[in-house]
Amino acid sequence: MAEEKDFTIQNYLEFIQNKKLMGSKCKDCGKLYAPVRKLCTKCNSLNMEWVELSGKGELAAFTSITVGTPYFIDLGYDRNKPYCFSVIKLEEGPMVSAQLVGVDESKPDLIKIGTPVKVKFLENELKGETNIDLGFEPA
Numbered sequence: 001m002a003e004e005k006d007f008t009i010q011n012y013l014e015f016i017q018n019k020k021l022m023g024s025k026c027k028d029c030g031k032l033y034a035p036v037r038k039l040c041t042k043c044n045s046l047n048m049e050w051v052e053l054s055g056k057g058e059l060a061a062f063t064s065i066t067v068g069t070p071y072f073i074d075l076g077y078d079r080n081k082p083y084c085f086s087v088i089k090l091e092e093g094p095m096v097s098a099q100l101v102g103v104d105e106s107k108p109d110l111i112k113i114g115t116p117v118k119v120k121f122l123e124n125e126l127k128g129e130t131n132i133d134l135g136f137e138p139a
């Protein structure tokens with residue numbers, strides 16, 4: 001049962017592998033966290049529950065990256081094919097960071113803060129294995 005899993009980043013990422021964007025919600029004050037937290041920083045409660053998030057939000061910040069991490073370099077991104085790393089403000093409130101797709105990464109001037117986005121789980125094929133990464137695209 002989802003509700004019985006510990007509120008760890010590993011479990012949060014495991015949900016992403018199953019194409020679910022989950023957060024943790026404080027049962028005492030209602031504050032929502034994504035990525036998940038065990039401890040509510042607002043009221044210090046440990047009384048959390050898993051909630052599935054809508055995956056809708058808006059673009060809060062982004063950067064086009066030409067010199068990526070080894071993972072993105074292995075996926076084929078480089079100076080000529082940059083990727084866009086973004087911060088998304090979810091409609092439920094929390095901010096998550098993820099790759100933004102469906103935009104022209106080579107023309108960051110055309111990407112606008114506040115653009116409505118929706119979650120898109122990215123199937124990245126790497127060394128014969130499919131990895132699911134959290135991503136967003138314009139809604």
Ligand SMILES: [Zn+2]
Nearest residue numbers: 026029040043
């Ligand atoms: Zn709380």
